[in-house]
Amino acid sequence: MKHFTSANDIESAPSLVEEGLILKADPHQSKIGTNKTLGLIFFNPSLRTRLSTQKAAFNLGMNVIVMNIGKDGWNIEFEDGAVMNGATQEHIKDGVAVISEYVDILGVRTFPELKSKEKDYSEQVLNKFKEYSSVPVISLESATLHPLQSLADLITIEQHLIKRPKVVLTWAPHPKALPQAVPNSFLEWIKLTDADVTMTCPEGYELAEEFTEGVPIVNDQNEAFADADFIYAKNWSSYTHYGQVLDVREDWTITQEKMRLTNRGKFMHCLPIRRNVVATDDVIDNSIVYQQAKNRECAAQVVLKKILEANG
Amino acid sequence: MKHFTSANDIESAPSLVEEGLILKADPHQSKIGTNKTLGLIFFNPSLRTRLSTQKAAFNLGMNVIVMNIGKDGWNIEFEDGAVMNGATQEHIKDGVAVISEYVDILGVRTFPELKSKEKDYSEQVLNKFKEYSSVPVISLESATLHPLQSLADLITIEQHLIKRPKVVLTWAPHPKALPQAVPNSFLEWIKLTDADVTMTCPEGYELAEEFTEGVPIVNDQNEAFADADFIYAKNWSSYTHYGQVLDVREDWTITQEKMRLTNRGKFMHCLPIRRNVVATDDVIDNSIVYQQAKNRECAAQVVLKKILEANG
Amino acid sequence: MKHFTSANDIESAPSLVEEGLILKADPHQSKIGTNKTLGLIFFNPSLRTRLSTQKAAFNLGMNVIVMNIGKDGWNIEFEDGAVMNGATQEHIKDGVAVISEYVDILGVRTFPELKSKEKDYSEQVLNKFKEYSSVPVISLESATLHPLQSLADLITIEQHLIKRPKVVLTWAPHPKALPQAVPNSFLEWIKLTDADVTMTCPEGYELAEEFTEGVPIVNDQNEAFADADFIYAKNWSSYTHYGQVLDVREDWTITQEKMRLTNRGKFMHCLPIRRNVVATDDVIDNSIVYQQAKNRECAAQVVLKKILEANG
Numbered sequence: 001m002k003h004f005t006s007a008n009d010i011e012s013a014p015s016l017v018e019e020g021l022i023l024k025a026d027p028h029q030s031k032i033g034t035n036k037t038l039g040l041i042f043f044n045p046s047l048r049t050r051l052s053t054q055k056a057a058f059n060l061g062m063n064v065i066v067m068n069i070g071k072d073g074w075n076i077e078f079e080d081g082a083v084m085n086g087a088t089q090e091h092i093k094d095g096v097a098v099i100s101e102y103v104d105i106l107g108v109r110t111f112p113e114l115k116s117k118e119k120d121y122s123e124q125v126l127n128k129f130k131e132y133s134s135v136p137v138i139s140l141e142s143a144t145l146h147p148l149q150s151l152a153d154l155i156t157i158e159q160h161l162i163k164r165p166k167v168v169l170t171w172a173p174h175p176k177a178l179p180q181a182v183p184n185s186f187l188e189w190i191k192l193t194d195a196d197v198t199m200t201c202p203e204g205y206e207l208a209e210e211f212t213e214g215v216p217i218v219n220d221q222n223e224a225f226a227d228a229d230f231i232y233a234k235n236w237s238s239y240t241h242y243g244q245v246l247d248v249r250e251d252w253t254i255t256q257e258k259m260r261l262t263n264r265g266k267f268m269h270c271l272p273i274r275r276n277v278v279a280t281d282d283v284i285d286n287s288i289v290y291q292q293a294k295n296r297e298c299a300a301q302v303v304l305k306k307i308l309e310a311n312g
Numbered sequence: 313m314k315h316f317t318s319a320n321d322i323e324s325a326p327s328l329v330e331e332g333l334i335l336k337a338d339p340h341q342s343k344i345g346t347n348k349t350l351g352l353i354f355f356n357p358s359l360r361t362r363l364s365t366q367k368a369a370f371n372l373g374m375n376v377i378v379m380n381i382g383k384d385g386w387n388i389e390f391e392d393g394a395v396m397n398g399a400t401q402e403h404i405k406d407g408v409a410v411i412s413e414y415v416d417i418l419g420v421r422t423f424p425e426l427k428s429k430e431k432d433y434s435e436q437v438l439n440k441f442k443e444y445s446s447v448p449v450i451s452l453e454s455a456t457l458h459p460l461q462s463l464a465d466l467i468t469i470e471q472h473l474i475k476r477p478k479v480v481l482t483w484a485p486h487p488k489a490l491p492q493a494v495p496n497s498f499l500e501w502i503k504l505t506d507a508d509v510t511m512t513c514p515e516g517y518e519l520a521e522e523f524t525e526g527v528p529i530v531n532d533q534n535e536a537f538a539d540a541d542f543i544y545a546k547n548w549s550s551y552t553h554y555g556q557v558l559d560v561r562e563d564w565t566i567t568q569e570k571m572r573l574t575n576r577g578k579f580m581h582c583l584p585i586r587r588n589v590v591a592t593d594d595v596i597d598n599s600i601v602y603q604q605a606k607n608r609e610c611a612a613q614v615v616l617k618k619i620l621e622a623n624g
Numbered sequence: 625m626k627h628f629t630s631a632n633d634i635e636s637a638p639s640l641v642e643e644g645l646i647l648k649a650d651p652h653q654s655k656i657g658t659n660k661t662l663g664l665i666f667f668n669p670s671l672r673t674r675l676s677t678q679k680a681a682f683n684l685g686m687n688v689i690v691m692n693i694g695k696d697g698w699n700i701e702f703e704d705g706a707v708m709n710g711a712t713q714e715h716i717k718d719g720v721a722v723i724s725e726y727v728d729i730l731g732v733r734t735f736p737e738l739k740s741k742e743k744d745y746s747e748q749v750l751n752k753f754k755e756y757s758s759v760p761v762i763s764l765e766s767a768t769l770h771p772l773q774s775l776a777d778l779i780t781i782e783q784h785l786i787k788r789p790k791v792v793l794t795w796a797p798h799p800k801a802l803p804q805a806v807p808n809s810f811l812e813w814i815k816l817t818d819a820d821v822t823m824t825c826p827e828g829y830e831l832a833e834e835f836t837e838g839v840p841i842v843n844d845q846n847e848a849f850a851d852a853d854f855i856y857a858k859n860w861s862s863y864t865h866y867g868q869v870l871d872v873r874e875d876w877t878i879t880q881e882k883m884r885l886t887n888r889g890k891f892m893h894c895l896p897i898r899r900n901v902v903a904t905d906d907v908i909d910n911s912i913v914y915q916q917a918k919n920r921e922c923a924a925q926v927v928l929k930k931i932l933e934a935n936g
Binding site for chain 1 (some may be wrong): 347396
Binding site (some may be wrong): 035037063065074081083085086089091095097098099101102 | 901
């Protein structure tokens with residue numbers, strides 16, 4: 001593995017899941033990261049991504065340097081050939097090249113602007129990092145994907161040992177326009193397993209075809225929930241009407257009543273979650289969301305380990 | 313020791329002081345924290361608390377992750393059952409549960425709002441952390457107590473080897489309304505030693521009875537200072553007239569002249585100190601305040617070590 | 625070596641360069657920093673200085689604590705004898721004394737205000753740190769000098785193995801008023817080597833005599849570039865007309881055409897660089913600026929190592 005920015009970067013999802021679980025059982029078995037440094041760059045604030053990735057790196061014996069861009073002061077130029085006599089102080093090209101001189105792996109979190117679909121889906125920032133970094137790049141969530149979350153999700157599902165589980169990805173309400181990164185990525189990864197996947201959302205909330213291809217889309221949430229083993233809830237803004245909040249659709253909140261339609265289904269969410277908006281308290285309090293969150297650690301650890309092994 | 317949030321959490325103050333001094337003499341004797349991680353959450357800025365606690369953790373071989381809440385972006389909901397369709401993004405319940413999945417000990421600093429006595433003295437935030445954390449919680453100062461400071465204070469007094477010292481806690485002027493955490497906590501802890509404790513403050517500045525019980529309160533500062541071995545100065549806002557700055561009372565500034573009334577008394581303060589307001593330059597320059605500050609390190613270290621031993 | 629704040633603090637530049645290159649070849653050869661802690665205080669944001677210094681410390685086995693002043697909340701009083709009843713919360717004297725209790729080496733970055741030449745060139749902040757710190761102080765760039773950058777520059781030049789190289793320090797345009805720290809320091813250090821040094825700048829941009837003494841100053845940039853082995857470009861604001869931006873002088877931008885006047889000269893710059901303002905893209909893309917940046921790591925490492933050895 002060179003970079004880790006999507007499911008395309010890995011050889012086998014099931015074997016990555018298996019190795020993740022082996023590391024989870026004994027997080028300190030390998031100190032392959034000794035004398036290695038992980039750099040983490042956040043263009044947007046992060047709590048659980050930062051913590052879980054730092055912890056994963058510590059487990060492997062790595063040092064970690066965190067940079068919060070903007071707050072730690074860095075106005076970046078993205079345009080090639082720009083005459084930089086305005087506000088930008090450093091070209092992304094130089095910034096990334098220099099940072100990567102000091103670290104062995106570079107993690108970066110970026111977010112979509114949710115204004116131009118073309119711009120966001122071109123993954124401009126992430127791709128500049130891949131282009132200019134002299135070391136492997138890990139996505140800590142990009143404009144359109146969140147592979148470390150998806151790997152943690154697959155590990156969580158695997159822990160329940162259900163053969164060919166029915167997994168339902170459901171849209172849920174939220175007061176803000178959110179990225180499509182988590183649902184895109186979840187579909188990309190879950191399709192690499194033996195799961196039977198269904199997606200349910202109100203009309204107008206379909207995702208890009210590259211992710212939904214082969215996945216049945218049901219607009220009736222109750223119908224979709226029938227016999228599900230896992231309900232994966234997430235809000236996202238419309239891909240078709242890009243960046244708009246179409247309709248809050250409070251009737252899509254996941255309730256205990258809806259969960260009763262499932263096959264004792266486990267409720268999943270990547271957190272943070274708006275309680276009593278995305279799902280009711282009783283649903284969340286009987287869910288596996290903390291297990292998911294905890295699995296962010298072994299997911300990050302197996303990715304770091306694989307990259308260190310391949311680039312050692 | 314499970315949590316460390318007040319003197320009630322410990323078995324014996326004198327033995328904790330003694331063990332703290334043993335660690336101070338050789339800070340690297342125990343690497344019990346190897347492969348363990350300390351998370352430090354600050355709802356308010358911190359300098360010496362963060363530094364001393366990080367250093368203490370490093371001494372034990374621990375890794376440290378620091379989170380500055382607000383600045384690092386996290387709008388937290390505290391109300392149970394809230395419909396989170398407004399500004400708050402994550403419920404304290406979920407946030408604390410998740411963070412505690414990634415660390416072995418969780419330190420948290422909160423401050424009082426100094427508006428409602430009931431709210432502050434209920435220690436809402438700290439208690440939510442204790443309730444929802446899956447790992448031990450350390451107070452890095454809470455709304456009403458500052459136990460790590462008090463333990464450092466006791467260690468400092470012990471280093472001077474005075475049998476049954478006369479210790480005077482004195483109110484001092486300050487331009488702002490400050491919490492009662494340091495004086496509350498100092499009284500709570502000093503009463504666990506053999507010291508002869510007196511408190512002196514202008515009328516209206518008495519502290520909560522639970523802390524002052526058994527402690528003589530003298531309104532004449534000069535009278536209180538007579539024969540003192542230690543003068544512990546601190547400003548705090550009125551407990552009775554909660555959150556108000558009653559009166560700056562510049563005549564309460566600690567001066568060399570007042571120190572001459574003592575038994576060659578040592579001047580103590582938790583720092584930061586407003587020079588020539590709380591005390592004059594000459595008093596501070598001949599004090600033991602840096603010794604106190606340095607003892608924050610071994611105080612934090614003995615607490616971390618005890619918790620790791622109890623929860624190993 | 626006690627402190628490291630200028631070339632006056634070292635014994636021999638050539639031997640420091642040589643030792644830096646030995647560490648660069650094998651950065652993990654010495655773990656002399658085990659159980660030692662480096663504190664880094666930034667009064668202004670920093671990216672490459674923080675990263676390279678953290679990395680250098682990690683290489684030696686040190687722990688690192690970073691403090692961003694202002695953002696992490698600390699209003700400091702610099703005046704002796706001040707009655708601190710206003711905005712300042714802690715005297716520099718107490719703050720530095722306390723911080724230095726928790727670390728083994730203290731790095732500090734300050735910037736000039738570029739208002740009063742006398743104030744900036746008195747290095748008030750840096751000197752207060754040296755005065756009040758109980759441990760060695762390293763300059764991470766001060767108001768008028770940047771010794772870690774200069775050491776990295778000398779290491780870079782040495783790597784090209786040119787006997788008695790012709791080195792030209794050239795002024796370059798920039799839209800803002802910048803400090804003189806980098807060029808001052810470069811002259812101070814380069815004069816300690818066997819290089820043949822020339823400086824070129826528009827009239828009015830001469831530096832302080834203590835740095836330019838013995839260095840020919842040429843106002844014709846093309847004339848200065850002739851036969852140069854290294855072109856060191858940097859903008860700085862006028863020392864004579866202190867703090868003013870005299871004239872952007874776009875004709876001083878370093879271009880490929882100008883580089884052709886040199887002896888296949890290598891282009892150097894401390895970064896970050898305003899592309900197509902300081903120098904054109906093609907000049908930067910064929911330069912040794914990333915090599916320079918990378919050498920910040922071994923420069924910091926050799927300085928930390930020397931200090932640890934001297935104070936062990």
